[in-house]
Amino acid sequence: MRYTQLNDWLRWMETQHPRNIDLGLERIALVAKQLDIALDMPVVTVAGTNGKGSCVALLSAILGAQGYRVGAYTSPHLHQYHERIAIGGNYVDDASLCRAFAAVDDARGETSLTYFEFGTLAALLIFKQDAVDVAVLEVGLGGRLDAVNIIDADVAIVSSIAIDHEAWLGNDREVIGREKAGIFRPNRPAIIGDLNPPKSLLDYAVQIGAVPVCREKQFQFSEAELGWQWRGQAISGERLSYENLPYPAVLIDNAATVLQAVQYINLPVSESAIRQGLTSVSVAGRCQHIQYRGIEVVLDVAHNPASVYALRDHLSAVPAVGVTDCVFAVMADKAVAEIISIVKPCFGHWSLPPLLGNERAAQPDAVQALLLAQGISNTSLAVSFPESLNKAMSRLSAGDRLVVFGSFFTVAAAMTEIAD
Structure with missing residues (x-):
C-alpha cells in the first residue's frame, strides 16, 4: 500500500492527473475492468444541474427506512472526504478508504486518473465488496462523460436542467440536456423531474429505447397546508397516490421525483417507509x-x-x-x-x-x-x-x-x- 493515512492518499491523488476535470470514460473504464467492478445490486444514478444531492439523500432515507443497506456516493464533500461514501447512513472509515484507494492504484498501472475518478472507483469497489442492497450514485458533472456513467444503472434520474458548468457542458439547456441524458439506458426507466425538459433530453431517451417517466405526465404533486399529495405510477403501469405526506427538508419537486423513482427500483417499499424517509431526510448545506x-x-x-x-x-x-x-x-x-x-x-x-x-x-x-x-x-x-x-x-x-x-x-x- 502506497500510504496508510487517508490525508496522504487525498493529497497524492490531487497531483496524479494534469487536469482536475478530464471528462471521458476510456481511462476509468479500463481500470474498472482491471478491478472487475460489476455491481450485482440495483443501481440508481442521479444527474441534474440542481437537486442531485437532495435526491440521493431522500432515496437513501426512504430505502434505509425499509431496512435496505444503501450505498450512497455523492460529491463534493463539505467538511471531510468521508461524506462522499456512506453505507447504511454511516460514512465509511479511513481504513476502508485507504484499502480501496490502494486497490485502484494497483489496478491502474500506468493509467492516469483524476481525483474524482479515483474516488468513484473506490466507492464502487467498496459497495461491491460490502454487498450493499442498493447503490445510489450521484453523477459529478454532466452525465455522458462523467466517471459514474461507466455503470449501467437500473434507474436513471435527471432532477433538473439549468445553465451551469458552461465550459464543459455548453451554454444552453438543449446542449446540457443531451449531456445529462447520457446516463439513460435502453429499456430502463429515465425519471425526469424537470418541469420543462429540453427536447434533446427526451429525444435521446426515445432514440436509445429508454422509458421516459416525466413529471406532469407520469407523475405529479400538489401542495396543501397540512401536507402534500403525490400521484404517479407503479412499474406495472398501475396508478398510485399518496395523500397528506409530510413536508421534507428538500424541495418538493425533488421529493416527487424520488417517489416516482422508488416505484421502479424493483425493491418492495412500503408507504410507511416513504413517510419515515420524508420526515428524517436532511441535506447539509442546502437551506x-x-x-x-x-x-x-x-x-x-x-x-x-x-x-x-x-x-x-x-x-x-x-x-x-x-x-x-x-x-x-x-x-x-x-x-x-x-x-x-x-x-x-x-x-x-x-x-x-x-x-x-x-x-x-x-x-x-x-x-x-x-x-x-x-x-x-x-x-x-x-x-x-x-x-x-x-x-x-x-x-x-x-x-x-x-x-x-x-x-x-x-x-x-x-x-x-x-x-x-
Missing part, C-alpha cells in the same frame, strides 16, 4: 438552518441562477423577524452578476470574504464591483473568511438572520469556522 451565537444562520451551497432562485424563494417563505445579511463567496466562472440580481432585495449587507488557496474563487473586490454596478454599496471586505464571518455576526442581534451562500467551498469554510 440548512442553524443557531450560532444566538443568531439564525442559513447555509446554502447555491451557486447558479436556478439554485439561487430556490434560495430566494425559501427565504421569502420563512422570513426573519429582523434584518437579513449575507456572507457571499463564489467561483469566478459562475454567473455572478445574475446571481446578485436575483437575491439583491434579500440582504441589507453583503460580507465578501476571500476563499484563500482556491484559484477558482472570484476575488472579493471584483464581486464588490459587480454589486456596486447594481446599486449595492453596503458591502465589506476582509482578509480572511473567519474575519468576514465574525464581522458579519457582530452586526446582528436576536431575531436577525445571516445567509452564507455561493459555493460548496463557502459553506464548508463556514462549517469549519462554526465547528471551531
Whole structure:
C-alpha cells in the first residue's frame, strides 16, 4: 500500500492527473475492468444541474427506512472526504478508504486518473465488496462523460436542467440536456423531474429505447397546508397516490421525483417507509438552518441562477423577524452578476470574504464591483473568511438572520469556522 493515512492518499491523488476535470470514460473504464467492478445490486444514478444531492439523500432515507443497506456516493464533500461514501447512513472509515484507494492504484498501472475518478472507483469497489442492497450514485458533472456513467444503472434520474458548468457542458439547456441524458439506458426507466425538459433530453431517451417517466405526465404533486399529495405510477403501469405526506427538508419537486423513482427500483417499499424517509431526510448545506451565537444562520451551497432562485424563494417563505445579511463567496466562472440580481432585495449587507488557496474563487473586490454596478454599496471586505464571518455576526442581534451562500467551498469554510 502506497500510504496508510487517508490525508496522504487525498493529497497524492490531487497531483496524479494534469487536469482536475478530464471528462471521458476510456481511462476509468479500463481500470474498472482491471478491478472487475460489476455491481450485482440495483443501481440508481442521479444527474441534474440542481437537486442531485437532495435526491440521493431522500432515496437513501426512504430505502434505509425499509431496512435496505444503501450505498450512497455523492460529491463534493463539505467538511471531510468521508461524506462522499456512506453505507447504511454511516460514512465509511479511513481504513476502508485507504484499502480501496490502494486497490485502484494497483489496478491502474500506468493509467492516469483524476481525483474524482479515483474516488468513484473506490466507492464502487467498496459497495461491491460490502454487498450493499442498493447503490445510489450521484453523477459529478454532466452525465455522458462523467466517471459514474461507466455503470449501467437500473434507474436513471435527471432532477433538473439549468445553465451551469458552461465550459464543459455548453451554454444552453438543449446542449446540457443531451449531456445529462447520457446516463439513460435502453429499456430502463429515465425519471425526469424537470418541469420543462429540453427536447434533446427526451429525444435521446426515445432514440436509445429508454422509458421516459416525466413529471406532469407520469407523475405529479400538489401542495396543501397540512401536507402534500403525490400521484404517479407503479412499474406495472398501475396508478398510485399518496395523500397528506409530510413536508421534507428538500424541495418538493425533488421529493416527487424520488417517489416516482422508488416505484421502479424493483425493491418492495412500503408507504410507511416513504413517510419515515420524508420526515428524517436532511441535506447539509442546502437551506440548512442553524443557531450560532444566538443568531439564525442559513447555509446554502447555491451557486447558479436556478439554485439561487430556490434560495430566494425559501427565504421569502420563512422570513426573519429582523434584518437579513449575507456572507457571499463564489467561483469566478459562475454567473455572478445574475446571481446578485436575483437575491439583491434579500440582504441589507453583503460580507465578501476571500476563499484563500482556491484559484477558482472570484476575488472579493471584483464581486464588490459587480454589486456596486447594481446599486449595492453596503458591502465589506476582509482578509480572511473567519474575519468576514465574525464581522458579519457582530452586526446582528436576536431575531436577525445571516445567509452564507455561493459555493460548496463557502459553506464548508463556514462549517469549519462554526465547528471551531
